[in-house]
Amino acid sequence: MKQLDSIAIIGVGLIGASVGLAVRRCGLAHRVIGIGREGSRSLAEALRMGAISEGTSDIAAGVATADLTIVCTPVDTIAGYVQTALDAIPDRGLVTDAGSTKASILAKVATHPASARFIGSHPMAGSHLTGPENGHATLFDQRPVIVTPDNENSEAALEQIEAFWQALGAQTLRLTPSEHDQAVAMISHLPHVVAAALAANTPAEHLPLASSGWADTTRIAAGDVQLWLQILNDNRDHVLKSLDKFGKVLTQFRDALATEDNDRLGELLQAGKHTRDRMEEQS
Amino acid sequence: MKQLDSIAIIGVGLIGASVGLAVRRCGLAHRVIGIGREGSRSLAEALRMGAISEGTSDIAAGVATADLTIVCTPVDTIAGYVQTALDAIPDRGLVTDAGSTKASILAKVATHPASARFIGSHPMAGSHLTGPENGHATLFDQRPVIVTPDNENSEAALEQIEAFWQALGAQTLRLTPSEHDQAVAMISHLPHVVAAALAANTPAEHLPLASSGWADTTRIAAGDVQLWLQILNDNRDHVLKSLDKFGKVLTQFRDALATEDNDRLGELLQAGKHTRDRMEEQS
Numbered sequence: 229m230k231q232l233d234s235i236a237i238i239g240v241g242l243i244g245a246s247v248g249l250a251v252r253r254c255g256l257a258h259r260v261i262g263i264g265r266e267g268s269r270s271l272a273e274a275l276r277m278g279a280i281s282e283g284t285s286d287i288a289a290g291v292a293t294a295d296l297t298i299v300c301t302p303v304d305t306i307a308g309y310v311q312t313a314l315d316a317i318p319d320r321g322l323v324t325d326a327g328s329t330k331a332s333i334l335a336k337v338a339t340h341p342a343s344a345r346f347i348g349s350h351p352m353a354g355s356h357l358t359g360p361e362n363g364h365a366t367l368f369d370q371r372p373v374i375v376t377p378d379n380e381n382s383e384a385a386l387e388q389i390e391a392f393w394q395a396l397g398a399q400t401l402r403l404t405p406s407e408h409d410q411a412v413a414m415i416s417h418l419p420h421v422v423a424a425a426l427a428a429n430t431p432a433e434h435l436p437l438a439s440s441g442w443a444d445t446t447r448i449a450a451g452d453v454q455l456w457l458q459i460l461n462d463n464r465d466h467v468l469k470s471l472d473k474f475g476k477v478l479t480q481f482r483d484a485l486a487t488e489d490n491d492r493l494g495e496l497l498q499a500g501k502h503t504r505d506r507m508e509e510q511s
Numbered sequence: 512m513k514q515l516d517s518i519a520i521i522g523v524g525l526i527g528a529s530v531g532l533a534v535r536r537c538g539l540a541h542r543v544i545g546i547g548r549e550g551s552r553s554l555a556e557a558l559r560m561g562a563i564s565e566g567t568s569d570i571a572a573g574v575a576t577a578d579l580t581i582v583c584t585p586v587d588t589i590a591g592y593v594q595t596a597l598d599a600i601p602d603r604g605l606v607t608d609a610g611s612t613k614a615s616i617l618a619k620v621a622t623h624p625a626s627a628r629f630i631g632s633h634p635m636a637g638s639h640l641t642g643p644e645n646g647h648a649t650l651f652d653q654r655p656v657i658v659t660p661d662n663e664n665s666e667a668a669l670e671q672i673e674a675f676w677q678a679l680g681a682q683t684l685r686l687t688p689s690e691h692d693q694a695v696a697m698i699s700h701l702p703h704v705v706a707a708a709l710a711a712n713t714p715a716e717h718l719p720l721a722s723s724g725w726a727d728t729t730r731i732a733a734g735d736v737q738l739w740l741q742i743l744n745d746n747r748d749h750v751l752k753s754l755d756k757f758g759k760v761l762t763q764f765r766d767a768l769a770t771e772d773n774d775r776l777g778e779l780l781q782a783g784k785h786t787r788d789r790m791e792e793q794s
Contacts, residue, residue, distance in 0.1 A: 352722040372720050401719070415717045419709060419728040421764050424783030426705055429760040434698045435790050436684070437655050439635040441731045443790065445702040448724045449783040450791065457777050460768055471765050475758075477712040481704050482754050485743055494740050500707030500732040507718050507726065508733065 229391040234259035236294035238287065238309050240274035242355055243326045244300035245363030248279035250396040253365040263290040274360040288316040291323075296392060298349075299325040303458040307336035314342040324349045324389050328412065329462040330376045330405040344380035347389040348405060349373055350412065351398060356450040369397035374412075376405045413466035418474055420456060421467065423449040512674040517542035519577035521570065521592050523557035526609045526634070527583035528643030529650035531562035533679040536648040546573040557643040571599040579675060581632075582608040586741040590619035597625040607632045607672050611695065612745040613659045613688040627663035630672040631688060632656055633695065634681060639733040652680035657695075659688045696749035701757055703739060704750065706732040 235257040237244045248260050262280030264271035271283040284290045287309070291297045297313045299306050306327045313323045314337075323346045327333055330348045337343050353371040355362055373393040377386050390400040403411065427449040430442070460467055477496075484493035518540040520527045531543050545563030547554035554566040567573045570592070574580045580596045582589050589610045596606045597620075606629045610616055613631045620626050636654040638645055656676040660669050673683040686694065710732040713725070743750055760779075767776035 352720055354722065354724070371722070374720065411717050411720055414713060415720050415725050416722060418712075419725050421768075422705060422709055422761070423724075423728050423787075424780050425757065425761045425764050426702060427783035427786040428779060429701075429757045430697060430786055432786065432789065434694050435786070435793060437635055437657065437694055437698050438790050439637065439654070439699060441637070441706075442698050442702050444727045444730045445706050446783070446787050446790075447727045449780075449787040451784070453777055453780045453784055456780055457773060460776065461771070461773065464768060464771075468765065468769055471761070471768075474708065474712045475761065475765075478705070478708045478754070478758065478761075481708050482751065482758075485704075485747060485754075486751055488744070488747075490740060490744065493743065494736055496711060497707050497732075497736045497739055500710035500729070501734070501736055503710040503713055503715065503718070504706075504729050504732040506715065507721050507729075510718060 229256065229395040231255065232257040232295040234261060234294050236261040236263060236291045236297040236313075237280065238263045238290075238297065238299045238313065239301035240264050240270050240280060240283075240360050241300065242358050242360065242363045243351070243367075244298070245270075245274045245277065245279040245360030246365070246367035247298055247300060247326070247396070248274060249277070249363055249365035250368055252278060252281070254395055256392075256395050257295070261290045261294060263287055270360050277360060277363075279360055279363060287312050291316050291321070293318060294321055296388075297321065297323045299323065299327075302455050303327050303329055303333070303462050307333045310337050310346050311340050314340050314345060317345070321345065322347060322385055322388060324392070326351055328416065328459045330408045332462050334376065334378050334405045338378070344382065345385065347381050347385055348376040348378070349389060349393065350376070350408060351393065352416070356448050358452050366397065368393065371398050373398040373400045374408050375400050375402050376408045377402055378405065409463050410466050413463055413470045417460060417463055417467045418470040420448050420451065421460070421471060422474065423447065512539065512678040514538065515540040515578040517544060517577050519544040519546060519574045519580040519596075520563065521546045521573075521580065521582045521596065522584035523547050523553050523563060523643050524583065525638055525641050525643065525646045526650075527581070528553075528557045528560065528562040528646030529648070530581055530583060530609070530679070531557060532560070532646055532648035533651055535561060535564070537678055539675075539678050540578070544573045544577060546570055553643050560643060560646075562643055562646060570595050574599050574604070576601060577604055579671075580604065580606045582606065582610075585738050586610050586612055586616070586745050590616045593620050593629050594623050597623050597628060600628070604628065605630060605668055605671055607675070609634055611699065611742045613691045615745050617659065617661050617688045621661070627665065628668065630664050630668055631659040631661070632672060632676065633659070633691060634676065635699070639731050641735050649680065651676065654681050656681040656683045657691050658683050658685050659691045660685055661688065692746050693749050696746055696753045700743060700746055700750045701753040703731050703734065704743070704754060705757065706730065
């Protein structure tokens with residue numbers, strides 16, 4: 229991807245700061261403009277870390293010269309910021325995001341006259357930690373980024389957004405917004421609910437006995453509650469379907485154990501191991 | 512703990528080899544005798560790695576001079592090996608194990624005339640990997656080891672076993688065999704079933720989208736199927752109870768999401784985060 233004049237990042241938390249660090253590491257843009265609330269601690273920290281080259285709380289001014297604007301805010305606020313950015317970007321500009329859901333965001337933006345210049349993205353990278361101080365330049369290295377074209381996006385615009393994420397080290401793939409939401413319900417949102425339920429179900433007096441197994445299985449339960457409330461609500465129907473499928477598989481494990489059906493229990497454990505091993509081979 | 516003349520390790524897989532490496536690192540014994548099957552690959556590997564100072568397939572000969580014998584074999588075979596060891600150890604000798612369940616093992620050993628010289632142990636450390644080549648000398652560092660006294664064990668014998676694990680860097684605590692089995696059902700065996708069910712429930716076509724969240728939540732599902740079949744069967748009643756408790760909590764998450772009860776869903780996510788954060792503070 230050829231070097232851009234400037235990139236604007238709306239929201240410089242963990243994801244926004246990581247985008248900034250990655251952009252600056254590979255010299256993708258002369259200017260990296262961070263946009264945050266007036267007096268925001270994150271903006272000051274992102275500037276201090278070198279994740280952005282300048283900061284502002286004025287969205288319109290911040291995106292006015294940006295070849296590319298990336299909205300890295302919590303899911304509920306993305307559509308609003310995208311529309312504010314679309315109102316103010318230059319003619320050559322594009323807008324993308326890093327939200328964990330796609331269909332509802334794209335639907336909200338669809339009414340904007342410049343909606344074709346917004347291309348939805350979702351980098352499958354993150355952390356249970358938050359804030360720019362936990363961001364890093366390699367967060368997207370070798371990670372999948374899902375780009376979700378809708379009917380209005382031009383092929384040229386899609387390719388520019390894909391080239392951007394690839395320049396940060398990511399591997400892009402395309403899904404429709406609905407395919408995206410269904411897939412991430414299963415691979416990301418369901419594991420979050422399961423990890424949270426497992427942690428919530430653990431009596432405090434047993435915690436001193438926790439090994440790395442419990443720690444790994446519950447790690448994402450430490451994620452930000454408000455961010456996850458937004459994500460789960462925004463993708464409610466798909467998450468509920470994934471939960472129901474998971475509940476059926478869990479019942480199969482339970483029944484095999486309760487009826488001492490060792491062949492069946494072994495098959496189920498093997499199915500889990502097979503899928504987990506396969507993921508390891510792919511990564 | 513004062514230096515011992517010799518320690519015997521029956522079963523030199525990941526746990527047995529790690530015990531050997533840790534014993535040799537801290538110079539706890541002059542001789543570390545590994546015991547495995549005739550022509551066993553693990554025994555040769557443990558010897559090559561320096562996890563043991565000598566190897567044999569003759570249990571009686573291997574434990575004959577051992578101040579301490581540690582049985583590190585799969586759960587189903589532990590009671591048998593403990594009894595074989597009790598028949599052959601010197602008068603001063605003690606036997607312990609590293610099994611993931613305790614009540615059934617202690618019950619089987621109870622009929623042996625020297626059963627008081629067997630003290631049940633369970634180090635809360637391990638890996639989804641297997642084999643001596645994945646063992647390491649620091650596996651027990653700062654890890655809890657549960658020691659499960661039964662009525663026949665002398666206080667002196669219990670303290671010797673505790674001193675042994677502490678010398679390897681572990682922190683010991685005492686639970687009755689039944690308290691142990693109930694606690695590990697919740698903190699270790701339930702997470703294994705949940706991780707396996709989550710992995711088994713994931714469609715293969717979604718795997719390329721898996722992030723570190725999915726990878727961590729399902730990691731232990733890659734564990735050895737036969738080992739886990741034995742553990743789950745051996746602790747069936749407690750695991751079923753833990754599964755039912757977990758199922759109720761998961762249903763609470765589902766109901767809160769389905770009824771759009773955001774306050775309740777937030778409380779549940781917060782309860783999970785609270786427990787997970789608390790574990791982090793303790794470790």
